[in-house]
Amino acid sequence: METFFSFLERRVDDCSSLLCVGLDPHVSMLPEASAEAALEFSLGIVQETSAYAAAFKPNAAFFEFFGAKGWDALSELIAAIKAESQRMGSMIPIILDAKRGDIASTAAAYAKSAFDHLGADCITLNPYLGKDSIEPFINVPEKGAFLLCKTSNPGASDLQDMLVLNDEERGKMKDDDALLPLSSFQPLYIQVAKNAQRWNLNNNIGLVVGATQPEALANVRAAAPDLWFLSPGVGAQGGDLATALKAGLRADGKGMLINVSRSIAKAESPKRAAAELRDEILQVKSQLGL
Amino acid sequence: METFFSFLERRVDDCSSLLCVGLDPHVSMLPEASAEAALEFSLGIVQETSAYAAAFKPNAAFFEFFGAKGWDALSELIAAIKAESQRMGSMIPIILDAKRGDIASTAAAYAKSAFDHLGADCITLNPYLGKDSIEPFINVPEKGAFLLCKTSNPGASDLQDMLVLNDEERGKMKDDDALLPLSSFQPLYIQVAKNAQRWNLNNNIGLVVGATQPEALANVRAAAPDLWFLSPGVGAQGGDLATALKAGLRADGKGMLINVSRSIAKAESPKRAAAELRDEILQVKSQLGL
Numbered sequence: 001m002e003t004f005f006s007f008l009e010r011r012v013d014d015c016s017s018l019l020c021v022g023l024d025p026h027v028s029m030l031p032e033a034s035a036e037a038a039l040e041f042s043l044g045i046v047q048e049t050s051a052y053a054a055a056f057k058p059n060a061a062f063f064e065f066f067g068a069k070g071w072d073a074l075s076e077l078i079a080a081i082k083a084e085s086q087r088m089g090s091m092i093p094i095i096l097d098a099k100r101g102d103i104a105s106t107a108a109a110y111a112k113s114a115f116d117h118l119g120a121d122c123i124t125l126n127p128y129l130g131k132d133s134i135e136p137f138i139n140v141p142e143k144g145a146f147l148l149c150k151t152s153n154p155g156a157s158d159l160q161d162m163l164v165l166n167d168e169e170r171g172k173m174k175d176d177d178a179l180l181p182l183s184s185f186q187p188l189y190i191q192v193a194k195n196a197q198r199w200n201l202n203n204n205i206g207l208v209v210g211a212t213q214p215e216a217l218a219n220v221r222a223a224a225p226d227l228w229f230l231s232p233g234v235g236a237q238g239g240d241l242a243t244a245l246k247a248g249l250r251a252d253g254k255g256m257l258i259n260v261s262r263s264i265a266k267a268e269s270p271k272r273a274a275a276e277l278r279d280e281i282l283q284v285k286s287q288l289g290l
Numbered sequence: 291m292e293t294f295f296s297f298l299e300r301r302v303d304d305c306s307s308l309l310c311v312g313l314d315p316h317v318s319m320l321p322e323a324s325a326e327a328a329l330e331f332s333l334g335i336v337q338e339t340s341a342y343a344a345a346f347k348p349n350a351a352f353f354e355f356f357g358a359k360g361w362d363a364l365s366e367l368i369a370a371i372k373a374e375s376q377r378m379g380s381m382i383p384i385i386l387d388a389k390r391g392d393i394a395s396t397a398a399a400y401a402k403s404a405f406d407h408l409g410a411d412c413i414t415l416n417p418y419l420g421k422d423s424i425e426p427f428i429n430v431p432e433k434g435a436f437l438l439c440k441t442s443n444p445g446a447s448d449l450q451d452m453l454v455l456n457d458e459e460r461g462k463m464k465d466d467d468a469l470l471p472l473s474s475f476q477p478l479y480i481q482v483a484k485n486a487q488r489w490n491l492n493n494n495i496g497l498v499v500g501a502t503q504p505e506a507l508a509n510v511r512a513a514a515p516d517l518w519f520l521s522p523g524v525g526a527q528g529g530d531l532a533t534a535l536k537a538g539l540r541a542d543g544k545g546m547l548i549n550v551s552r553s554i555a556k557a558e559s560p561k562r563a564a565a566e567l568r569d570e571i572l573q574v575k576s577q578l579g580l
Contacts, residue, residue: 026395061392061399067365067407071358099392101416102351103443105316109351117357126391128418128438130445148418153393155420162481164452179469188478191452 003203004122004144005228007093012054012254014090017278020230021049022097022261023058023077027065029265035069038062042077045265049274050084053092055122055257057230060098078119093121095230099148101126101133108136115143124148124208124230127192131199144204147196149220150189152210152233160189189216190223197224206230209248211239211258217247221255229256235263241277242284253290293493294412294434295518297383302344302544304380307568310520311339312387312551313348313367317355319555325359328352332367335555339564340374343382345412345547347520350388368409383411385520389438391416391423398426405433414438414498414520417482421489434494437486439510440479442500442523450479479506480513487514496520499538501529501548507537511545519546525553531567532574543580 012018023045025038046056063074078094085091096118100110114120115137122144123137137145150160163185196205206228209220220229229248233239241258248256260277267273302308313335315328336346348367353360368384375381386408390400404410404427412434413427427435440450453475486495496518499510510519519538523529531548538546550567557563 024396026399059396061390061396061403064361064403065399065407067403068358068361071354071361075357099390099416100351101391101418101438102389103441106314106349106351109316109355113351113354113357117355126389126416126418128416128449129441129443130448130450132443132445134445148391151393151419153419153422155422155424158420158485159418159478159482160420162454162478164454164478165475179471181469185455188449188452188454192449195448 001141003141004093005203005206007091007121007142008055008144008228009254011090011092015052015054015278016282017052017054018254018256018258018281019052019274019278020055020057020095020257020259021045021053021264021274022232022259023056024261024265025062027062035063035066035073038066038070039073039077041265043080045270046077046081046084048270049264050088050092052274052278055093055095056081057095057097057259060096075118082119094119095122095124095146096120097124099124099126101129103129104132104136107133111136115140122146127195131195134199134205138199138202138204141202141204144206146206146208146228146230147192149192149196149207150209150213150216152212152237152239156210160187162188164188164191187219190219193220193223193227197227200227208232210237211241211244211248212237214240214243214247217244221248221250225250227255230259231256232259232261234258235260241280242287245281245284246288249285249288249290253285253288291431291493293431294383295493295496297381297411297432298345298434298518299544301380301382305342305344305568306572307342307344308544308546308548308571309342309564309568310345310347310385310547310549311335311343311554311564312522312549313346314551314555315352317352325353325356325363328356328360329363329367331555333370335560336367336371336374338559338561339554340378340382342564342568345383345385346371347385347387347549350386365408372409384409385412385414385436386410387414389414389416391419393419394422394426397423401426405430412436417485421485424489424495428489428492428494431492431494434496436496436498436518436520437482439482439486439497440499440503440506442502442527442529446500450477452478454478454481477509480509483510483513483517487517490517498522500527501531501534501538502527504530504533504537507534511538511540515540517545520549521546522549522551524548525550531570535571535574536578539575539578539580543575543578
């Protein structure tokens, strides 16, 4: 059965790369504040890096910023990535970074917008509203979703690190006088990882886990041994590539997309920067015997 | 100091109403699947209900569904609400239901899109990424945000009801052998409510709390005595109006926007449906002596 992750893994094999190239046309990076400039900026990065990209990740916010014109630019960008993929003879998955999350009928409208209208293959989602808010995005196996699990921003700890009662222990809490040891708890982000692993019946759910906290990466890998991670934070945000890969790679040497945006976009040669990152990842994998 | 909630309270006084009219042009409600039809549908509801609406809440998903044209329609709708407000001589706050949530620089782009470009006064946000993901939306007091706290969908319990360790108790957990009683825990949504109450320094943070679960409403009111709630779930989703108001109103008889979308849109006369709901709310308030 073709699924989003069988599609991604084919591309990973084709380009020997675990690099996800983020397309973040922040207005400060553009020569002028226009949707056309955002599109041109993004197309330039696609052209330079397509040989090394296991996936592209356009960020909806920086297109939405330009209103209707930005929306057209995003649509044109996705079509251009597909055309470039066809030219190369290897389709590159497109992950729409939109971090959506809404109740069912509204979620269905977002899913239709992202997958059918824009033509993205995958989307980032927020898990706070629970399983029924995720379902409209994952009921077609060829389309996928990465759920926010442990993000790389400073405020991530506000909720994600809170200690919650294990599912199993919760059932035992009938007695109000019961006392529970520390081992009954786990961080909220681990519960999200366990939910995702359980919900992944179509091989199309992954997790967003920042590369800046290797310990958290290792914990999420233990809780969700099968899932793909989308890991931002290497480069501009200070995450160390080798440490992150060691903590997060699956035993098959896959299971992790290293997302890089700014340090590729700002490089003198984005092409060379992407090639070097691809090779660095290969080198770490070989050191790990993967 | 003018803040989002002083603006809302002025409108609430002007129209003696706590009704928030949701503008959800779901494609199934439209005579044809087009952005023009979505706009016309929404404008019709605005015209019919403007006298009774304390706020309007367009849902971004149902416009995004139509791509760039939908985005233009949303922009036109917001401009039309402002024009209608001016005609009436009482500005009606516009809450963009977008449920965004992203790291800081991306959140800033979403804030600019919603407030500066579209012209919304307030937005719904997802709290999973923590305080720094909220800040770009609340640093201007005149603009506001409702944080998702306890939603009305079935999957809400997956994460929102999980029991987390109180902030205070957490500090005491230095000893790994410590045993904790049930009273050390609270549902995650209560933690979100407490965070919001603490972060509300500019009188511009509220909470989304479904009207379908009166007990949860009462718990959130206890945890966040000052905050405004945006409460969907009355009508189509089965929440009882009087029960919800009793559980959620503040002592000053304000603090709660009752959001209704489908049952107004589907009524033979949306105008009469809105007027009746406004009056029902007034009646309950008077029964409660508020």
